Amino acid sequence: MKGIVFTEFLEMVESKFGLETLDNIIENGHLPSEGVYTSVGTYDFNEMVTLITNLSEETKIPVGDLIYAFGLYLFSGLANSHPEVIKNYNTPLGLLYCIEDHIHVHVKKLYPDAELPTFKILDKTDNKISMVYSSSRGLYRLAHGLIEKAFEHFGSTATITYDLLKEDGTEVKFDIVQNG
Ligand code: MNH
Known part of the structure; x- marks a missing residue:
């Protein structure tokens, strides 16, 4: 999965849930990249699954609802990065x-x-x-x-x-x- 998806995801987490939640979902997980992504890099899809699962546990919001909210957020990120x-x-x-x-x-x-x-x-x-x-x-x-x-x-x-x-x-x- 492309890094831009990860960087947009972490940006959404920080803006909607705050820095503490962002830190928690990165530190809780066993993340090979330790929460560090570049927009042009490519990372294992499982790493995104781990981040979303951690966010769901942290916020008590179901995974599907978080993915939908991320879709709403991601459109502008993609459109602005690649007008x-x-x-x-x-x-x-x-x-x-x-x-x-x-x-x-x-x-x-x-x-x-x-x-x-x-x-x-x-x-x-x-x-x-x-x-x-x-x-x-x-x-x-x-x-x-x-x-x-x-x-x-x-x-x-x-x-x-x-x-x-x-x-x-x-x-x-x-x-x-x-x-x-
Ligand atoms: Mn598009 C990944 C749907 C518009 C660039 N896109 C995805 C995924 C879905 C998706 C769903 C997740 C991968 C998967 O399900 O297997 N994309 C859409 C839809 C629209 C769309 C429904 C329009 C509405 N996507 C766009 C636009 C851009 C874009 C516009 C770029 C400007 N999409 C991407 C990129 C990925 C992606 C980049 C990430 C691919 C990867 O991680 O390898």
């Missing part, structure tokens, strides 16, 4: 439609060792999109937060529902309807 990746989009549905074939392709050029999910579009109209998230990491709640923020980014909102196609969350169908 060129999203500058050509002027609608949230247009952006979502292009994650797989453009946005993540661009990301793969920036970070050749990025491990990205796939999004298969099932259906798209002027105000709706249905797509299937697939990833061995099962971070569909992260996707949920990112999608929601994408609408906010364009001054809009959406009703987002999802169905787990696989129990472990490695395949999840999203139905997204733009409000208004």
Whole structure:
């Protein structure tokens, strides 16, 4: 997993829960990198799992809710670090439609060792999109937060529902309807 995900995560923890919580989740865990990450580095995904598990124990907030909150936070971090990746989009549905074939392709050029999910579009109209998230990491709640923020980014909102196609969350169908 790319370092930018770790640096954004630790930034979120500090801003939402404070420095003491940040210190605790880094020191409690058996973290190979000891909580030190650079945005261009690559780290074991298990290290993120440990950080989120520690944060859940520390805050008593369920892991899934933390991952969703992190998705909301991460969108701006990615957009601000890589404005060129999203500058050509002027609608949230247009952006979502292009994650797989453009946005993540661009990301793969920036970070050749990025491990990205796939999004298969099932259906798209002027105000709706249905797509299937697939990833061995099962971070569909992260996707949920990112999608929601994408609408906010364009001054809009959406009703987002999802169905787990696989129990472990490695395949999840999203139905997204733009409000208004
Ligand atoms: Mn994208 C990882 C979904 C937009 C750059 N992205 C992920 C993951 C999800 C995801 C989910 C977690 C990995 C996984 O599940 O296997 N990404 C989205 C969605 C949107 C999106 C739903 C739009 C909405 N992503 C973007 C944009 C950028 C970007 C915009 C860059 C500007 N994504 C990344 C990077 C990673 C990532 C970088 C981290 C990859 C890694 O850790 O190896």
